[in-house]
Amino acid sequence: MSLETSLREIARKLLEEGQVDVIIGYEKGSLPLQTTPCFIDDADDVDRLVWNESCGNNLAKYLVDRKDKAGVVAKGCDARSIVMLVVEKQVERDKVVIIGVPCSGIIDRRKIVETLEGREMLEATIKGDKVVVNVEGSEEVFAKEQFLCESCQTCEHRNAPIYDVFVGEKAKETKSMGETSLSELEKMTASERWSFFKRELGKCIRCYACREVCPLCYCEECFVDQTMPSWLGKTDDESEVMFYHVTRALHLAGRCVDCGACSRACPMGINLRNLNRRVEKRVKELYNYEAGLSFEETPPLATFKLNDPQEFIK
Amino acid sequence: METTVSPSTEVNKEDNWEPKIIAFLCNWCSYAGADLAGVSRIQYPPNVRIVRVPCSGRINPMFIVKCLERGVDGVLVSGCHPGECHYISGNLFARRKFTILKEILEFVGIEPGRVQFSWVSASEGEKFARVVRDVVEEVKALGPIERMVKAAPI
Amino acid sequence: MKGKTILKERLPDFIDELIRENLVFAPVKRENITCFDEISASDEVHLNLQNTKKPSKDVLLPKCEPLLLFEAKDKKVEVKEPKISDARRILFGIRPCEARGFNVFDKAFTSDEFKDVYYMKRRENAIVIGMACLKPSPTCFCTSVGGSPFSREGSDLLLVDLGDRYFVDVITEKGEEVIEKTRLFKDAEKRDIDAAEKAAKEAEASIKTRIRLEGIQDKLSKMFDDPSWDDLHQKCVGCGVCTFLCPTCYCFDIVDESYGFEMRRVRVWDTCQFPLFTQQASGVNPRPSGKERMRQRIMHKFSYFPEVHGEIACIGCGRCIRECPVNFDIREVLKSIM
Numbered sequence: 001m002s003l004e005t006s007l008r009e010i011a012r013k014l015l016e017e018g019q020v021d022v023i024i025g026y027e028k029g030s031l032p033l034q035t036t037p038c039f040i041d042d043a044d045d046v047d048r049l050v051w052n053e054s055c056g057n058n059l060a061k062y063l064v065d066r067k068d069k070a071g072v073v074a075k076g077c078d079a080r081s082i083v084m085l086v087v088e089k090q091v092e093r094d095k096v097v098i099i100g101v102p103c104s105g106i107i108d109r110r111k112i113v114e115t116l117e118g119r120e121m122l123e124a125t126i127k128g129d130k131v132v133v134n135v136e137g138s139e140e141v142f143a144k145e146q147f148l149c150e151s152c153q154t155c156e157h158r159n160a161p162i163y164d165v166f167v168g169e170k171a172k173e174t175k176s177m178g179e180t181s182l183s184e185l186e187k188m189t190a191s192e193r194w195s196f197f198k199r200e201l202g203k204c205i206r207c208y209a210c211r212e213v214c215p216l217c218y219c220e221e222c223f224v225d226q227t228m229p230s231w232l233g234k235t236d237d238e239s240e241v242m243f244y245h246v247t248r249a250l251h252l253a254g255r256c257v258d259c260g261a262c263s264r265a266c267p268m269g270i271n272l273r274n275l276n277r278r279v280e281k282r283v284k285e286l287y288n289y290e291a292g293l294s295f296e297e298t299p300p301l302a303t304f305k306l307n308d309p310q311e312f313i314k
Numbered sequence: 315m316e317t318t319v320s321p322s323t324e325v326n327k328e329d330n331w332e333p334k335i336i337a338f339l340c341n342w343c344s345y346a347g348a349d350l351a352g353v354s355r356i357q358y359p360p361n362v363r364i365v366r367v368p369c370s371g372r373i374n375p376m377f378i379v380k381c382l383e384r385g386v387d388g389v390l391v392s393g394c395h396p397g398e399c400h401y402i403s404g405n406l407f408a409r410r411k412f413t414i415l416k417e418i419l420e421f422v423g424i425e426p427g428r429v430q431f432s433w434v435s436a437s438e439g440e441k442f443a444r445v446v447r448d449v450v451e452e453v454k455a456l457g458p459i460e461r462m463v464k465a466a467p468i
Numbered sequence: 469m470k471g472k473t474i475l476k477e478r479l480p481d482f483i484d485e486l487i488r489e490n491l492v493f494a495p496v497k498r499e500n501i502t503c504f505d506e507i508s509a510s511d512e513v514h515l516n517l518q519n520t521k522k523p524s525k526d527v528l529l530p531k532c533e534p535l536l537l538f539e540a541k542d543k544k545v546e547v548k549e550p551k552i553s554d555a556r557r558i559l560f561g562i563r564p565c566e567a568r569g570f571n572v573f574d575k576a577f578t579s580d581e582f583k584d585v586y587y588m589k590r591r592e593n594a595i596v597i598g599m600a601c602l603k604p605s606p607t608c609f610c611t612s613v614g615g616s617p618f619s620r621e622g623s624d625l626l627l628v629d630l631g632d633r634y635f636v637d638v639i640t641e642k643g644e645e646v647i648e649k650t651r652l653f654k655d656a657e658k659r660d661i662d663a664a665e666k667a668a669k670e671a672e673a674s675i676k677t678r679i680r681l682e683g684i685q686d687k688l689s690k691m692f693d694d695p696s697w698d699d700l701h702q703k704c705v706g707c708g709v710c711t712f713l714c715p716t717c718y719c720f721d722i723v724d725e726s727y728g729f730e731m732r733r734v735r736v737w738d739t740c741q742f743p744l745f746t747q748q749a750s751g752v753n754p755r756p757s758g759k760e761r762m763r764q765r766i767m768h769k770f771s772y773f774p775e776v777h778g779e780i781a782c783i784g785c786g787r788c789i790r791e792c793p794v795n796f797d798i799r800e801v802l803k804s805i806m
Contacts, residue, residue, distance in 0.1 A: 036795035118517030194423025209707035265793035304406035314432035
């Protein structure tokens with residue numbers, strides 16, 4: 001039985017037995033290499049569900065403020081987000097059924113579109129380790145590995161660490177080789193990094209797609225929208241854009257699971273992960289914590305140790 | 315510590331430019347320590363504008379970023395020594411927040427040394443003065459702040 | 469059609485001539501993002517794509533536009549108006565859908581009684597040199613909303629790429645003036661006109677998405693309380709991508725920004741998809757959830773605006789479909805409504 005068929009069967013069973021009121025999964029999208037979130041409450045509709053390398057969205061996003069019981073198709077990163085939401089008491093554990101799926105990476109659609117340089121991608125199929133694309137009538141083949149999302153290239157949690165049911169066999173976990181883009185940034189001087197971030201974040205149009213697709217950005221009133229006090233203006237001034245991204249990284253410290261949804265959502269193609277990746281790396285080094293792996297661990301910024309590092313304090 | 319010389323420092327820096335530094339001091343320890351320095355007539359540079367907060371844990375890291383945005387050249391945050399917080403653990407939570415804030419600011423390219431932290435107790439008037447002297451000197455060497463400052467687009 | 473032609477290899481010369489006396493805006497690539505921006509040389513122009521990522525609307529409606537400048541000096545406050553250049557603006561390489569879209573702005577920002585001076589200053593001096601679409605995208609659906617890949621609406625000149633030359637449809641007097649000043653154009657021959665007409669037919673036939681939207685305005689006006697909105701909005705996450713990249717979305721906010729001793733009153737793009745858009749000071753929000761906001765977007769474009777101004781406020785460019793983080797597809801919504 002193929003993975004998709006197993007998934008659909010599991011979904012059908014969960015709905016028929018009343019274990020969940022709705023299944024949140026992925027269905028075929030309207031663009032090549034694109035899937036879209038779907039909400040299935042009828043067991044007859046489960047054949048809409050798909051599972052492939054285009055299932056990028058982090059579905060944990062849709063769990064906050066739900067009144068019903070939901071079964072969620074969860075990749076490793078998505079499941080970790082769900083764990084974080086439970087730890088932060090935004091979602092009740094017994095209101096979620098985590099349907100783990102084996103993930104070996106999501107294809108970075110934007111990267112392929114960019115490579116085509118204005119030529120139109122009409123259709124695409126994934127055949128093993130190749131992505132076969134119909135580019136305006138002619139066929140072009142891309143090596144899947146080279147076009148995986150950056151977050152997937154260094155992923156060490158391809159399978160849900162915690163789940164209620166797992167579809168098929170687990171994906172093989174790999175040890176990350178480390179990030180080249182992050183280590184390049186770390187080698188730069190402060191001035192060079194400032195120039196880099198100025199240019200990169202200068203593309204930001206403040207659409208807040210990054211914030212909205214992030215499952216852990218669930219505040220009813222985001223700091224950006226506060227008027228008393230007013231932290232940020234609404235213009236595109238460089239300082240405003242930096243303030244927004246710096247503060248968002250701060251608010252996600254110790255909570256970000258690096259699902260990559262923010263970078264994938266950004267219409268301007270900004271590599272938003274750099275900042276978050278660096279923060280999570282330091283959080284791991286300083287406080288030995290990785291987000292979303294257990295219900296018992298307290299997030300690092302919600303606790304302290306008497307011997308926390310403090311060499312920088314005079 | 316890296317010192318950067320920004321273009322305006324070369325061109326506009328007057329010899330009598332003095333950095334403007336905002337200091338967030340916790341009421342029970344650091345503010346009292348600053349007060350002690352004053353009462354004891356210990357001299358320290360006048361570049362510091364003090365904002366009194368009940369506890370270093372009250373400080374929202376956004377205050378610090380907002381200061382930089384508004385053109386403040388340096389920010390000092392000072393609280394009770396760990397274990398001595400008037401509210402028991404405020405400074406212990408703050409310590410982690412400040413660590414992460416410092417990591418982010420430095421990674422983004424704000425010069426290390428613009429945002430500084432200290433533990434100063436109520437009896438450490440002398441230490442407070444010394445901390446301020448050090449901070450002023452270090453910020454002065456960095457020059458006026460340019461990165462992160464809200465500037466009117468042309 | 470009254471037509472001219474220009475050799476493709478002479479087009480850069482034409483653009484450089486225009487730059488000498490006008491502000492020229494054209495599709496460019498800035499930091500890997502295609503958008504419309506002012507150019508200083510013809511080699512900046514990037515025509516190698518169907519639609520730019522960012523639309524051309526910020527040429528007429530900048531993302532952040534200072535309306536008033538205040539400066540505190542000597543205990544007094546000076547009020548200044550921002551300078552908007554009087555120079556003629558050439559908008560080069562605008563797709564016919566976006567040229568039609570400027571009409572939506574005209575209707576929104578001008579009326580018999582009132583005219584938005586900031587918008588008008590840019591609009592009055594604007595000359596639109598359109599570029600017909602030979603290869604519409606799979607996401608294009610301009611023909612469903614009253615447009616077409618070769619639509620002449622809104623353009624002063626319309627260029628058609630015929631391989632080694634461009635056919636130029638001279639549509640208005642303003643357009644004619646622009647061409648008269650240069651010697652790079654010659655009269656079109658019958659073969660040019662035939663080739664352009666053939667290209668137009670082929671382009672129109674190649675549009676895959678066809679949605680019949682007759683009567684959508686009426687249909688929607690009866691659907692305000694329809695339960696289908698409950699399901700429709702579920703996957704939308706409420707960001708601003710669709711509205712910011714939409715060539716016909718024009719909602720804005722006016723904010724005061726302070727810069728030390730200077731203050732500016734700035735008009736900035738806003739979006740009905742943010743909860744703050746309708747948040748009232750009392751705490752009440754008439755559009756409290758994504759459902760109301762999603763409904764608003766569809767109804768504004770396909771019901772309210774047509775009701776007030778007589779045309780659909782969507783040009784079918786497909787940017788919202790391509791860039792939506794959750795692949796919310798407005799075509800599917802429209803099909804399900806009809």
